[in-house]
Amino acid sequence: MDIANSSVIIPEEKILERKVKCMIISLLSQSHEIMYRYKLRSMNAKKCFYIFSFGMIILGFGIQGFCQSTKNEKSYQGKPFIDSKYKGGAQVLPGKLQCECYDLGGEGVAFHDTDSINSGSGKLNPADGSYLHEFRMNEAVDISYTKFQDPPIDNNAFNLVEPEKDQLYVGWTKPGEWTKYTVNVTEAGTYQLGLMFTSNKNGKISIAVNDKDATGLITIPSTANEKETVPWRNWHHWNSLDNMAQIELKKGIQTITLHTEELGDMNYDYINFKKIK
Numbered sequence: 001m002d003i004a005n006s007s008v009i010i011p012e013e014k015i016l017e018r019k020v021k022c023m024i025i026s027l028l029s030q031s032h033e034i035m036y037r038y039k040l041r042s043m044n045a046k047k048c049f050y051i052f053s054f055g056m057i058i059l060g061f062g063i064q065g066f067c068q069s070t071k072n073e074k075s076y077q078g079k080p081f082i083d084s085k086y087k088g089g090a091q092v093l094p095g096k097l098q099c100e101c102y103d104l105g106g107e108g109v110a111f112h113d114t115d116s117i118n119s120g121s122g123k124l125n126p127a128d129g130s131y132l133h134e135f136r137m138n139e140a141v142d143i144s145y146t147k148f149q150d151p152p153i154d155n156n157a158f159n160l161v162e163p164e165k166d167q168l169y170v171g172w173t174k175p176g177e178w179t180k181y182t183v184n185v186t187e188a189g190t191y192q193l194g195l196m197f198t199s200n201k202n203g204k205i206s207i208a209v210n211d212k213d214a215t216g217l218i219t220i221p222s223t224a225n226e227k228e229t230v231p232w233r234n235w236h237h238w239n240s241l242d243n244m245a246q247i248e249l250k251k252g253i254q255t256i257t258l259h260t261e262e263l264g265d266m267n268y269d270y271i272n273f274k275k276i277k
Contacts, residue, residue, distance in 0.1 A: 078105030102179035113140035120144035142172035196269035204262035
């Protein structure tokens with residue numbers, strides 16, 4: 001590599017940060033010069049100068065934090081999900097965040113899965129050209145859909161809340177897995193979170209906003225039932241946890257990450273974001 005002829009690209013947020021710092025230094029210098037040029041050496045003038053200087057320092061830290069936040073947001077390479085049927089882009093909140101519509105970007109960017117095989121699309125549900133069977137089948141996140149049939153699967157008598165028919169969901173979840181979503185929050189405020197789910201154990205999840213934990217561990221109660229006569233159907237007893245957490249959201253584009261923390265064996269249909277204040 002020819003270092004002499006190479007160029008260094010400085011990120012926009014770094015250029016902004018440097019410009020702001022130079023501006024603050026210049027303002028401090030000018031204020032000091034004015035103070036002595038006009039011999040404003042009274043106690044009140046000095047107090048004003050110190051207050052002004054302190055304000056500029058606080059502003060500097062604020063701008064630097066903004067620049068760092070901008071840098072973090074720009075560093076995310078994922079993009080809102082879109083396909084032949086879903087063309088909505090960033091999911092809009094308040095409303096339902098569909099768990100299967102995690103971002104595009106691949107392993108380590110838009111999701112993390114403990115293996116590379118989609119256990120649902122293309123496997124349990126063999127590729128047959130249909131949308132439900134082939135939905136994101138080349139990605140590692142395990143996805144299936146609610147099946148209403150006879151004998152019953154997701155339309156069973158042990159449901160605590162009835163799911164929608166042919167509803168795609170994320171399943172086969174394991175601890176350490178996560179999916180990330182770009183969302184458009186139309187109203188800032190406090191949001192109550194609800195989850196449409198099944199749980200074969202008492203697993204735990206957490207929700208992060210812009211990569212920062214917003215909820216801590218949330219226990220998802222088991223929906224398994226000892227009266228179930230078909231053992232594998234214990235993974236298909238649906239329920240809704242209407243107030244699993246409350247979080248603060250700012251207005252605008254940001255990311256939500258759903259983490260499977262402990263035990264796993266949960267299916268995630270959607271997370272409902274309800275603005276309560």
